Amino acid sequence: MRPDVRRLDAPRPLRVPYVIAWSGEAVTHPLMFTEHGVRRLTYIDARPSDWVDGMLRARTGVDRGGEPVWRALNVHRQWLCMEALLCQVCGASGRHLDTGRIWWVVTETAFRAIDVASGLTNAPPTCPACVPDSLASCPQLRKSSAVYTVAVAEPVGVLAEVFEPGPDGMARRTGHNEFVRFDEPGRHPYILATQLVVRLEDMRPAGTPEPRAEPVSPSSCNLSWPMGSQHPVPRGKERR
Numbered sequence: 001m002r003p004d005v006r007r008l009d010a011p012r013p014l015r016v017p018y019v020i021a022w023s024g025e026a027v028t029h030p031l032m033f034t035e036h037g038v039r040r041l042t043y044i045d046a047r048p049s050d051w052v053d054g055m056l057r058a059r060t061g062v063d064r065g066g067e068p069v070w071r072a073l074n075v076h077r078q079w080l081c082m083e084a085l086l087c088q089v090c091g092a093s094g095r096h097l098d099t100g101r102i103w104w105v106v107t108e109t110a111f112r113a114i115d116v117a118s119g120l121t122n123a124p125p126t127c128p129a130c131v132p133d134s135l136a137s138c139p140q141l142r143k144s145s146a147v148y149t150v151a152v153a154e155p156v157g158v159l160a161e162v163f164e165p166g167p168d169g170m171a172r173r174t175g176h177n178e179f180v181r182f183d184e185p186g187r188h189p190y191i192l193a194t195q196l197v198v199r200l201e202d203m204r205p206a207g208t209p210e211p212r213a214e215p216v217s218p219s220s221c222n223l224s225w226p227m228g229s230q231h232p233v234p235r236g237k238e239r240r
């Protein structure tokens, strides 16, 4: 039988990573400061589900309608990936079945080193099956990434938009993408959390797994840590 030449020549379709936001998920609900009891930021039509870990979290849709927004992460899915340790590309578990360790692609732009074996990141795990195409598809990952397995990923804070009261009690934004720790309660009434940040512990360099059949969209590299350039991947840990 002759091979199907058209099929062999056709470009492979790119997958949209699980964590990426879609245009139909955007919401623009107004914010204000309430002065009842303690001053704090709130949506005008406040709901109990707006607060997570005592902080106001940005609302979002979750239906993946419209088009992918390549430079944005869906707040709900980023949070879920971090808390449940799911792969940011396929949404499956980021843990290795045999070892129980979690696979992570660490980049200069989404990582702040604490020491040689630990650090902070806002980029969720990448499972072993998705690592090869993530590295192959993303120019940023090719330039400055390292693949690790980690034993523990503990939430320690958030990236957030920062607000202060403006005229008529409406909220005025004064900061963008700032790191706010859980142990800074004085800042929590003034922020809108957009991404969960975890501390990785017992980081160990890992080999790169074999590639899978389906390539990943380059958008999977659009995860930036606001102070990443000051805290590059530890020296000697660059991917070869």
Ligand SMILES: [Zn+2]
Pocket (backbone or CB within 6 Å): 087, 088, 089, 090, 091, 092, 126, 127, 128, 129, 130
């Ligand atoms: Zn995956």
